[in-house]
Amino acid sequence: MIYKTNVMGTLNMLGLAKRIGARFLLTSTSEVYGDPLEHPQKETYWGNVNPIGERSCYDEGKRTAETLTMDYHRGAGVEVRIARIFNTYGPRMCLDDGRVVSNFVAQAIRKQPLTVYGDGKQTRSFQYVSDLVNGLVALMDGEHVGPFNLGNPGEFTMLELAQVVKETIDSSATIEYKPNTADDPHMRKPDISKAKELLNWEPKVPLREGLPLMVNDFRNRILNEDEGKGMR
Template sequence: MLGLAKRVGARFLLTSTSEVYGDPLQHPQVETYWGNVNPIGVRSCYDEGKRTAETLTMDYHRGASVEVRIARIFNTYGPRMCIDDGRVVSNFVAQALRKEPMTVYGDGKQTRSFQYVSDLVEGLIRLMEGEHVGPFNLGNPGEFTMLELAEVVQEVIDPNAKIEFKPNTEDDPHKRKPDISKAKELLGWEPKISLRKGLPLMVSDFRQRIFGDHKEGSGNSKTTASSS
């Protein structure tokens, strides 16, 4: 893709990730922080893959004058996510709607920051239309533990939804929160939709896709869920 951008003179967007910070020793994370990543860990293919992509992007920018933009995206949620994609927000919402226990790994005290999809889209548009390369953290600085997230899901879906604890996964980051000062200053961007405002919009979509297609047959329901 970088080679193609070079040949046709296109502006190239790399959607990187907060995972480049690994299990951070700095909190909140600023773009100048180099991260704390285990290069041979079970999660490293994603972490290091994105770090390598950033390296290649900057090499093409410096060496071949390709116009590039780099966004480090923090946890994002919203309608039309794949219902069983394994991300914590979609997991909790789908489990609560199906009357299954919400699965919390570890003690549930690890934190994440959740941004609504329309906030992210606005940030990406501003990044691409602006003149700053980045990288830019694009995320919502509102920080929630996994247990707090589960409580918000209970508020929205079912106050009696159960929580089930399981052993934590290896190299799971303990904290994750973006410092978005750079995006505020140079892009004029910050998220506007809180978790408590955005989650009901996602729940409505999930409820429709999980339960709303039965009249048209289970085959259609399955197609709708898998293609979203």
């Protein structure tokens, strides 16, 4: 269903954009790079994706969505923009969406161990949501199709991220190790030179500034959630 949503959903929206003459924004993902053999990743890198792996429905779904978007741009004259979004965090995220930042924050607030998959040495780059929004606005207001990497080049291992979460929420929090998931990328860091040059964009909010804003939101919602359970 993930692959079908990415492909059919994109196809339907491209058809609509063609009919009404709208500019189309594809929110693609850093997952198109798979488990990259290039580091950091430039937009010119074609990726290293396992097409039959457990993650491939999302990776290949987004890669196909990019193909469709460029086909409609070249073949039907649809005005398009493509953003490859790297890990993003901030207030209003789903409490249990399975993403590593929301997982760690919710677990620390609930006094649960922070779940680290594998050895925790795999890296990710985390951008605050307002930086992403500014990047998307710059992309849509500009004249360049893309794709553009939109992410924060600050790179953290999962263990380093867990440490920042502990410092922000609960220094006594513990870490629980679990087996890693299949085809989990070892490294993930955007090269944003293209966005800086053509969009005049780069992220402004470092992790240690953005994370407390997310924590305040999560703490309030988890507290209300717990109060609601107590009232039943």
